Amino acid sequence: MEQEVLAILKDIREFAKVPAHQLQWLVDHGNITTYSDGEKVFRKGDAIDNLRIVLHGEVGFYMEQAGSLRYVDVIIPGEITGLLPYSRLKNSPAEGIARGEVTIFNLHREHFKEMISSHYELTESLVHCMTDRVRDFTKQQQQNDKMMALGKLSAGLAHELNNPSAAVIRGAHELKKHLANLPERFKGVIRIRTTEEIVDWVNDLVFGKIAAAGQQTFSMSERMDQEDALLDWLEQNNIPDADELIESFADFNVTTADLEDLKKRLRPDDCPAVIHWLNQVMITERLVNEIAEASKRINTLVTSVKSYTHMDQNPEKVRADIHEGIRTTLTMLNHKIKRNNVTLMQKFQQDLPKPMILVSAMNQVWTNLIDNAIDAMEGREGSVLEIRTEKDREFILVYITDNGPGIPAALQDKIFDPFFTTKPIGKGTGLGLEVVRQIIRQHNGEVTVASEPGKTTFRVCFPEVS
Known part of the structure; x- marks a missing residue:
């Protein structure tokens, strides 16, 4: 067995x-x-006292997340794991x-001192292994963090797009159903006998009401009184x-006085056809x-996504309006702002210069x-998020302030450390603020x-030209 292991x-x-003599040692x-098969090789929280090298078989690596085990990786034959020299694990x-x-x-840690003092090449190879492991783990956690952020944005976009797309x-559907009634209504309109002057008056009435729509506001009781009067x-x-007409007439502030004026100008037989034609035009307009409004909202969201990811730009520093990036980020996170009943206060310096930045990277900072x-x-209750910008000499300053519980003083020096997080498993990897710091230092x-x-206030400071 010894020769096989060697x-x-x-x-x-x-x-x-x-x-060879160091491997023999x-x-x-x-x-x-x-x-x-299926046996636990190690459990979460177990003391790590051994260098391990898998000789045969595989070991599945699982982390607890949201109360259940999630598969993360697999340790294959020839892979070095467990405790390594100089590791603080x-x-x-x-x-x-x-x-x-x-x-x-397995090699127990009690032999590490002899290995480090007497077997340089073996120790060096294991230290390199530890360095690679840290780098790979960091890269994987960063990828997980990006995927988690993407998941949040995707969920938010799906939520934001749902309402306008449904609208x-x-x-x-309503327009198609509404237009299906036109042929029957058209018969009544085409039988009308009137003058060009009356036609112009009716046109002025209906399109005047459409143009003025929304300029007047009514209380609920005033609206109900108007609908009752119209129905009567x-x-x-x-x-x-009659009950099918009152809603659109009330929407466009058609009054009984308007209808009386219309009635005086028309033959009694023509009045119902013209009134229904007015209703058709107003419903179609509404x-x-x-x-159009729902489509505009969808277009705004799609534009925000494009602006957020900066898809049409190369990854190089360009002069950009940071207010646009912050507003785009707020659009992407609007679902969370609304869900948490957060009051948003934006105090932006109007003449703030456009700094040289990596636009997509800075959007990650704001996010x-x-x-x-x-x-x-x-x-x-009473949550308030304040975002303020200003220029101080050649520097751009951005302040992001919340009125949450605050960060304990003992933790404030640690929050930018890699993998440090106060969030529960599944809500954060501890890389968000480390990424923020790296990006700002790039600038x-x-x-x-x-x-x-x-x-709690986070202050971001960077020069106008970095």
Whole structure:
């Protein structure tokens, strides 16, 4: 078995430059453990006291998330894991489960001092292995953080797009149903006998009402009184389907006085046809406006996505309006702002110059800081998010302030550290603020925090030309 283990160690890429006698020392001081399929090799929280090398089989790597185990990775034969020289890892952050029959070589930490002092090449290879492991883990966590952010934005966009898209569908359906009634109504209109002067008067009435729509506001009781008066007039004058007309007439502020003027100018037989024609025009106008407004909202969201990701630009610094980036980010996060009943205050310096920035990267900064601020205020009444910008000499300053519970003083020095997070599992990887700091430093700037109960302010400072 010893020769078999030695042969496997010689084939491991990380040990390619390690002398044979050092690998022999490793074999002589280690031991072998075996696990059957499905058996737990290690549990979350277990003390990590051994360097481990998988000889046969595979070990599934699972992390707890939202109360259940989530598959993260697999440890394959020849892979080095567990404790490494100079590593500060003390406890397992996850669970390892055997996939098939698994054989593992172990070296206890009690032998590390001798290894470090007497076997340089072996130690060096394991330190390089630890460096690669940290880099790979960081890259994977950053990718997870990006995917989590993308998931939040996707959910928000789906929520924001749902209402206008449903309005378009509903409006198109109503318009189609409404237009289906035109042939029958047209018969009555074409039989009308009147003068050009009356036709002009009716046109001025209907399109004047359309042009003035929305300029007057009515209370609920005033609206109901108007609808009751219209219904009474229409029924007294034997206008068919009177209850179907009052809503659109009230929407466009058609009054009983208008209808009386119309009645005086028309033959009694023509009055119902003209009144229904007025209703047709107003309903069509209302539905078209609803569809146009919903389509405009969808277009605004799509434009915001494009602006947020800066899809049509190369990843280089350009002069850009940071207010546009912040507003776009607020559009992307609007669903969270509304869901948490957050009052938004924007205090933007109007003549703020356009700095040289990486637009998409800076949008990540605004997203992380604003999203964190909203999360901090979750469940609190009277939540207020304030965003303020100003110029100080050659520097651009952005302040993002929330009135959440604040960050404890003991944690304020740690919040920018990689993997540090105060959020529960599944809500944060601890890389958001680290990414913010990296991006701002790319712009030769700095991000700082000042926090006390009821007020937390992140201050982003960077030069106009970085």
